Amino acid sequence: MIRFICVATFLILFLILSIPVFGIEWIIGKFSPEKRDYSSLRIVQWGFKRILAITGVEITVIGEERVPDEPVLFIGNHRSFFDILITYSRCKRLTGYVAKKEMEKIPLLSTWMRYVYCLFLDRENIREGLKTILQGIEYLKKGISICIFPEGTRNKGEELTLLPFKDGALKMAEKTGCAIVPMSLNNTAEIFENHFPRITKTHVVLEYGEPIYPGKLDKETRKHLGRYCQQVIDETIHKNAEILKKEA
Numbered sequence: 001m002i003r004f005i006c007v008a009t010f011l012i013l014f015l016i017l018s019i020p021v022f023g024i025e026w027i028i029g030k031f032s033p034e035k036r037d038y039s040s041l042r043i044v045q046w047g048f049k050r051i052l053a054i055t056g057v058e059i060t061v062i063g064e065e066r067v068p069d070e071p072v073l074f075i076g077n078h079r080s081f082f083d084i085l086i087t088y089s090r091c092k093r094l095t096g097y098v099a100k101k102e103m104e105k106i107p108l109l110s111t112w113m114r115y116v117y118c119l120f121l122d123r124e125n126i127r128e129g130l131k132t133i134l135q136g137i138e139y140l141k142k143g144i145s146i147c148i149f150p151e152g153t154r155n156k157g158e159e160l161t162l163l164p165f166k167d168g169a170l171k172m173a174e175k176t177g178c179a180i181v182p183m184s185l186n187n188t189a190e191i192f193e194n195h196f197p198r199i200t201k202t203h204v205v206l207e208y209g210e211p212i213y214p215g216k217l218d219k220e221t222r223k224h225l226g227r228y229c230q231q232v233i234d235e236t237i238h239k240n241a242e243i244l245k246k247e248a
Contacts, residue, residue: 003199004192006054014047015108022111037094040115048089052082056201057191059086060243063208067092067181071145072211073173076183077162077233078149082191086206087147087183095145098136098169100153101128117144123152129168136172146172147183150226159189160241162234165226174214174225182209182229184236187244203247205240209233 021043029036052059071093076083084097096117104110104120113120119136122128136146150165157163173180186205192198209232214222221228 001198003055003201004197007051007199010047010051010054014050018108018112022115025115036115037117040112041091041094044112044116045089045091048085052085052089055082055191055199057082057086058201058203060203060205061090061207062205062240063210064090066208066210068179068211069093070179071140071143071176072179072181073140073170074145074147074181074183075150075165075169075229075233076147077155077185077237078151078153079155079159079185080188080191080193081154082188082204083149083185086185086188086204090206091145093145094143095147096136096139098132098146098148119146133168133171137175140172140176140178148172150229154193156193159187160238162230162237165230167224167226170214170225170229173212174222177213177215179211179213180229181211182232182236183207184209184233184240186237186240203244205243207236207240209236 025036025040028039074087074095076087088095088097094117096119098119098121099113101120101122103113117139119132121132139146148169150169151163152166152169153163155161155163170180184207187202188204190202191200191204212229212232214225217228
């Protein structure tokens with residue numbers, strides 16, 4: 001429980017102390033939007049890294065050199081709130097995450113999310129969902145990477161299972177021609193969700209896969225792109241489960 005209390009305390013203090021920072025960021029943005037964007041990115045990453053340090057999580061990262069130096073669509077399996085902290089803290093470029101619409105109502109946190117180009121997806125409204133996808137396409141065209149979890153929600157099933165990937169989540173890559181970068185995460189639910197409300201020190205594995213360019217795939221694979229990407233991540237999490245099994 002001590003780690004949980006420390007994380008909660010840090011998060012509350014971070015958000016409260018952010019209030020004057022928002023004003024500073026707004027002023028910076030008036031003179032240099034790019035500097036504002038990157039300062040917001042680094043501030044949020046700093047906060048995430050501090051939280052991860054408090055949890056004591058050990059992260060094994062594989063294949064980070066595979067991520068191209070260009071705007072991409074990151075996709076990943078999703079089992080924990082900590083998936084966002086682990087992956088976002090490693091972003092080298094501006095990257096907006098697709099979050100559920102309800103997150104937009106959280107004071108202060110939602111302000112930071114807007115500053116770092118997060119998109120709020122209404123999963124119940126098809127028309128609004130399409131607007132979100134179109135906004136993501138515009139961000140990619142401007143050089144901002146996007147991250148989405150194609151399962152559509154946090155998977156609460158068994159560790160090495162995946163919910164069906166939604167093809168609509170990948171339209172941003174198909175429409176812009178950008179690369180899809182698979183992110184395969186192992187053991188993240190063991191940090192918190194598997195024994196709520198305790199936070200435990202654990203070992204997780206994050207692997208970045210080879211970039212997938214939809215335009216270079218054959219017609220049949222493009223037709224079932226979600227299934228193809230799911231297979232890539234499924235194979236990777238099963239492979240990396242062996243790393244963790246050796247430690248058990």
